[in-house]
């Protein structure tokens with residue numbers, strides 16, 4: 001994946017001058033560019049660029065506002081009063097983000113209509129515009145703009161937060177970092193190449209690291225709200241029709257009746273047990289399950305393994321100021337996604 005190579009080039013540059021890196025930010029910039037290349041055939045982020053930081057901040061603001069406790073959720077009569085100003089702030093950022101996507105769609109429409117030699121880039125935007133051109137199509141330009149918004153919002157923060165947590169956990173547990181790196185080196189052998197997509201199926205420990213990260217730090221802590229479509233009894237509890245269902249993945253991941261030593265980061269627990277987030281293992285559903293399961297799972301799965309594998313294969317990492325990695329802050333902060341309370345700032349050391 002070309003974007004991961006660009007990430008490695010940037011990290012390599014920083015390693016030459018001992019420059020500290022905000023791991024969540026570089027993960028977000030890479031994720032944003034992977035998505036924006038599939039969707040818009042362009043880069044939306046540059047490393048170290050305030051403009052891409054601004055985009056990420058807007059995404060985080062929407063996530064944080066949507067995840068904040070709201071009195072109006074408990075007393076719907078208050079909804080129009082917007083007691084915490086959450087609706088107003090959410091609308092502000094949503095409008096700004098939608099305007100960005102509208103501009104991209106309009107530019108594409110302009111290019112398609114003015115250039116006779118326009119060659120379709122066959123990205124998602126072109127695909128959707130082709131569908132919407134069909135007379136019988138019910139897909140409008142407004143739908144396209146909204147879909148792009150949904151994809152970027154759902155895909156960026158979730159993936160970059162998971163990567164940041166995985167790196168933080170490996171640095172915090174140096175023996176696990178060594179184990180994961182040794183596995184990658186064994187697979188790649190003496191070749192002077194980078195970690196590739198085709199290697200992912202051959203690194204079970206790295207796969208277990210990602211799973212353990214998603215168990216301890218599920219980015220979408222409560223799934224998205226679901227609704228019971230009929231009265232249903234589950235294990236003696238009656239869930240009435242129309243009840244809003246919040247599924248607490250964080251609590252499920254901490255349940256001692258399911259996981260031994262649930263607070264410990266132990267990727268080993270996933271080795272040889274066959275539990276996966278793609279199947280029907282309902283004790284572990286960081287991407288949800290059933291019809292509304294995350295459609296970005298296959299892409300997130302590849303991005304997470306490629307980014308993490310590449311970052312630990314070629315580099316060791318230390319904390320600025322000589323702090324021991326065992327003493328790092330590992331607390332979290334709750335928004336719509338669960339992120340690190342203090343960002344992980346680390347210095348890469350070329351191996």
Ligand code: HEM
Nearest residue numbers: 154155158159162220223224286287288289292294296300
């Ligand atoms: C670590 C990365 C990710 C995690 C943990 C994650 C997790 C989730 C979860 C839990 C849901 C709700 C499922 C439910 O309520 O049953 C969801 C929905 C969604 N995700 Fe992801 N996601 C990730 C990455 C992505 C990416 C990269 C994309 C886009 C390319 C994406 C696009 C979406 C969309 C569009 C929805 C809404 C689907 C719907 O409402 O039907 N996600 N995701």
